[in-house]
Amino acid sequence: MITSTHVHPQANGQAESNNKIIVNNLKKRLDKKQGRWAEELPVVLWADRTTSKVATGQTPYSLVFGTKAIIPTEVVIPTTRYLLQDQENNDKILAQDLDTIDELRDLAKIRIIAHQQRITMA
Template sequence: MITSMPIHHQAKGQEESSNKIIVNNLKKLLGTKKEKWSEELPFILWADRTASKNATGQTPFSLVFGTEAIFLTEMVIPTARSCLQNPETNNQELDDDLDVVDEL
């Protein structure tokens, strides 16, 4: 049973907590220029999804996709992690990793 849906009492308050964090981060970033919130929202969401959480020690992105996100600066300034990626074999490598990975 999926308990992360808003209709389940186990999830009560989780969406409010996430929204509160996003709103507080927007307020800190924007200051008095609150009319520009829609331009900054994607950056706030990206930061929230790629920051590790205390409860799991993992980022929400890595929990969903099984790998850490590659930041945009790594695409502009090549790093070993971004240069060694091969898009053609990436899916096969991810499938192979699923067979041998230890559960977190």
């Protein structure tokens, strides 16, 4: 459910906060590459989506797809995790991840609530 609208103004602050992080990271990458923001944006977005968030303890990617992302560098310079994958084993792991994604999301919701309570108490 999308809650970043005029009907749910409390979520707009969260979207603005995340956008600020993305813009700041984009600015850092553009120091030496003026005017090439369109080329750098996918890299910054990928980094944001595959970085664990304090509030959830998970990456946005894992909350959507139920599994960890393999970053492009792992394909170019294979890691042990990448080398040990085969199609049959990968399919089994993905099926298990899909079975447990609801639990993962529920745990993330609990962590978000606890995080919000800690913030309001501080």
